[in-house]
Amino acid sequence: MTLNLKLLPDHLAVCRLPAKRAVPAWALSGTLHAIVWTTEETSIVCQAADVPEDVRAERGWRALAIDGPLDFALTGILVKIAQPLSDAGIPIFALSTFDTDYVLVKDSNLKRAINALAEAGHHVQSIP
Template sequence: MGNCKLDLIILKEELAVCRLQQDAPVPGWALKGDFVSITRTPDELSLLCPAARVPSGVKCEKGWRCLMVKGPLAFSLTGILAALVVPLANQGISIFAISTFDTDYLLVKEKDLERAIQVLSREGHRIRP
């Protein structure tokens, strides 16, 4: 996609990334919310869900905010994540990325959200709440 400029939408809800054992059933609390992602690998069950829904005692990292790339995006497009991740990495901002059939989602820690918006805006991306 070369020098791509993207439209991003900031999702409102604080999210959490949780880790359960690879053979654990998907818990009901993880299925409720506007943004949920479930990934099972041979090593873990990884859940991304609203932070407020995570019960105490669950291994997780809370405090994530999500920037959604306005889609849908064609599978033939290249450089979408790189256009976002490289400028943030250059400024020392950690990310967690999720891709779906239609688009990409970039998560940054709440404490880094304003700085991430500034960095991405300087790169020409358009960001709206």
């Protein structure tokens, strides 16, 4: 199955805040942001430029959105993206919404990731 992906324009960060912390305003800008609360931590994916320097964060991520909406009955969608990237030695950070799956790769691996996905038969399109 060939998948179409879109490269989102934002440079992202994956941040770690203490558990049960209120979501700061800086976390809500850009084309993609995600917040996950657990009893151990609050994780935020957001636009890297807006993250204060004193926040624990892994910066330099780019997001590839799998063209959707994707039906919940579909299986193996993430593995079709993750496997070629794994084979190329490219780590990922994956997240999903109701309609779409996203795979984040480090900006330093972006060209290699796009090439690996193309070799696996997928199409990646940049969006403004």
